[in-house]
Amino acid sequence: MELNTNIPLPLQRLYQWEQSRPSDIYMTQPMGGDIVQDYTWQRTAQEVRRMATYLKSLNLPADAKVGILSKNCSYWIMADLAIWMAGYVSVPLYPTLNAETVGKILEHSETKVLLIGKLDDWNMMKDGIPADMNCISTALSPDDVKVKYPQWDDIVAKNAPMQESPTRKHDELATIVYTSGSTGMPKGVMLSFGAMVAAGNGAADANGLTKDDRMLSYLPLAHVFERYAVEMTSLDKGFRLFFAESLDTFLKDLQRATPTMFISVPRLWLKFQAGVVGKLPQKKLDKLLKIPGVSFLIRKKILKGLGLNHVRLAASGSAPLSEDIINWYRRLGLELLEGYGMSENFAYSHIMKPGRVRVGYVGEPLPGVQQRISADGEIQIKSPGTMMGYYKEPEKTAETFTDDGFLKTGDRGEIDEMGRLKITGRTKEIFKTSKGKYVAPAPIENKLVSHSDVEMVCVAGVEQPQPYALLMLSEGTWPKRNTPEVRERLEKELPELIKSVNATLDPHEHLQFVVVVKDQWTIENAFLTPTMKMKRNVIEDQYKSQVEGWYAARKKVIFE
Template sequence: MATIATDQLALQRLYHWERTAADTVTLTQPMGGTEVRDFTWGQIGDQVRRMAAFLKAKGQAEGWPADAKVAILSKNCAWWLMSDLAIWMAGYVSVPLYPTLAAETVSQILAHSETRFVFVGKLDDWPLMKPGVPAGLAGASYALSPDDAKAAYESWDAICARTAPLAGAVSRGADELCTLIYTSGTTGNPKGVMHSFGAFAWALQSGLARIPLTAQDRMLSYLPLAHVVERTLVEHGWLTTGLKIYFAESLDTFAADLQRARPTVFFSVPRLWVKFQQGVQAKLPQPKLALLLRLPLIGGLVRRKVLKALGLDQCRFAAGGAAPMPLALLEWYEALGLRINEGYGMTENLALSHITEAGKRQFGTVGPAYPGVQVRIDTQTGELQMRSPALMLGYYKEPQMTADALTADGWLRTGDKASIADDGCARITGRVKDLFKTSKGKYVAPAPIEDKLGMNPAIEACCVAGANLGQPLGIAMLSPLGLQRAATDAEGLKAELAQHLADVNVRLDPHEQLDTLVLIKTPWTVDNGFITPTFKVKRNRVEEAYGAKFEGWVKQRAKVQFGD
């Protein structure tokens, strides 16, 4: 572990803000309707200390181990962050769960982690998740928890009201286990990635050299805090710099939530950046928008108006990641005056590997490595490998999986194929294991093709498959616009997408060109297992659901066809 100043560790940062900015509002939480609740650092410190005292006393009374696990099952909210801090202050290890998991996965994670207590918070689908929580597992609810969770668990406010705050400054060492981040995973069961307090502190120390967060910044927290990017960038960025966090209330209020926050730093995954784009194009068709942007004076007014409508007019640093950002999408936002920095990382390295540099046009790459991150390309497989002080301690209870994830000399196997240019910028070219071979013996890397296919507004998500077929094929889930077109003008939609397919194919090598594009009307969601909580398509689930139809689709000899 690299040398980390003690005052940069998570709890020490809380004590710093508690001492120096007690009256500063740092969290803004929508409570439904027009009600909004603000939290100062002093209020946060007081509530965290009370909940920590409760957890510590409960652990001592029940004989919890020193590294007992406490789970957080909730959408993002102020109490999520306070729960995490209370768990650490009590001396325990936090286990966040995605708020969209199936009951079976909830059960698996709680059992595997040996969770002793669970915070059941703000959730949309608690009745579906509830069977996964053991009936005998103690817990607490939040002010925004579902009613039956409030009935089942004592409330956060009641516990705080009857518990005296923990005094003093509890220290947690840099090498101590901080959290288990269970990977959402595109295949297999989630794995509990172990990270230390020092790893987070180092990640922020390195990350701030590339992402200049300050106490004056504002961020909107809406991607799951159970995900490594939100956890590192938002939670630990908040603790390190003292920036202000606004929380999103719901999908329906997201536009209003963005307007309330007007974030100065904003991160989103590619699928949501595409949704924002499609929302603009629905009101201002692309040909008209492109024309207006080219006009002197008017172009500047249009840019400001569009960004203000998105709630991003104050955004000075925008970023994307978790999946590849299509080049055409980056160029579209650049034309609006918003350059998106593309980041690259994994749960196993706290998402701290590469990011493009602010002010530099490094499109098509994920930029150079963060300061202090070492990278290399495996000469046999073309795999990008890396190491840094932000690397995981390993997978919880999985020594063999840990060994498999690392090389003999301690470098992380990312599983991604890449090339590194002379300027240090890395270009991700596909997954080592996602490569498949057609019946002609040619290998196909699906990710770059999927990037190109996804740049039509009728397509929301797509997957390229075709192992052992003569040519690959594309499977595309229609966007809301695509579904509307399918219902009112199916033949026109097919003709438009046939041209789009032809435009894509002409840019591919002959063995990569798609035989057919199959349109799917059934949504791919987290609930039905087709995507992860960060909107990555689960390739194995798509192939499992549609694989038996591949040959039949190819035999139709149609460039574009409906698959359901």
């Protein structure tokens, strides 16, 4: 797809806001305790210019790769801009990777310099960084990183700001984003400046964003979604960004930001709901919401307590939301919008439109996006945000596109009469039972996750007579999983859930049983990718030794 060269690039926007709004605050960064640091557009640009001077002084090759290993913070955004200003390519790394993967990505990308910023588990990844790697620390880095490597603030103080205002070209390589890597070595997705700004500008305009909006940045900037929906849109429109300090301070950080647009994942939406219901039982809340006048005050109080009282656009991604949770928030006045995208198109693909939400669907194509379903049911997309290809992998790049330039997503789907897309599963996730019948797990999982005690579901059953489901309990229920009260409730409710779900399925898809697992599937224990997607192969391997015993038990509900 031809790039629109009329859209200003990130550096052009930085120069624009530096000149026209120098004293306006762009970023607000918690520094620990009650200390908060504000970055005006002028300060942001000055620090970016000084860091760019330093990077240029290292005499790196013209297209050098510079890595960013950090949780979201002001330094992350400034590092990205400084790398581009110096003429280089940024390579973000997830702040939850293990040492082996860090090492592989740094080697594959040929990264020359690495910014090591805010991290929760430095010890897990430090062995993956070559001893001779040129690294930069920040005021938010782990203490031993700050001791070992030069600090951002010191570098900025010692280097003069770059006087010229370099620009890049729309068709130039801007960044290499390594995919989550649910299996094997992550692939390096090459994105041009033109693709990145087309996505950012398109999303900002489609959602009516302006310089007066506010967002809290906490989903990983190393992932394309936060990069396009937060970094690119904020630069495009010049609105204010806030950052979160930690999970413990998240509510305070959210209340400080009072965002007008808030994007989250199902786990956090569920956590918010559990917090509200913990203070105001659901039956009482239901009664209050039916009383005219009182319902308005209750909704306002709940949303204000969550820091969401100014939100006009709320979205969720990474996994499907149940109809129950969508309806619960809708009653509070928040219409949760779901979307769809991939690293390969910079997540610029689909989003639900207010007033046009259909539960189970991921939305309509964003401006400039074309969609179609192939003869074998695969979703194929052509987007302004489409990648240049996989770094150093021309054969895999060629395999990923059709002859006429559509991206093969690997997802199966359907399109309704209003153009809304429904994901019905992954092409590679479909498995065959011992009866020779094929089962698509995703639609069944989406039905099971509607139970309030269930957070994640993995449907399996390769070469078994019927499928079964592994259930991971929600964060609130999991600690109480062995109490008689919870056991009795689940033993009563889950068979009814199986029955109701099976009634909607073809006979060969009927679940024989469900297993309540004792584990919590997390990024840290490698059950989930850094973007919270299940690693099916890891999950199925974890429990495969028990599967035959589960079938032999002939129970509807099994507690691991």
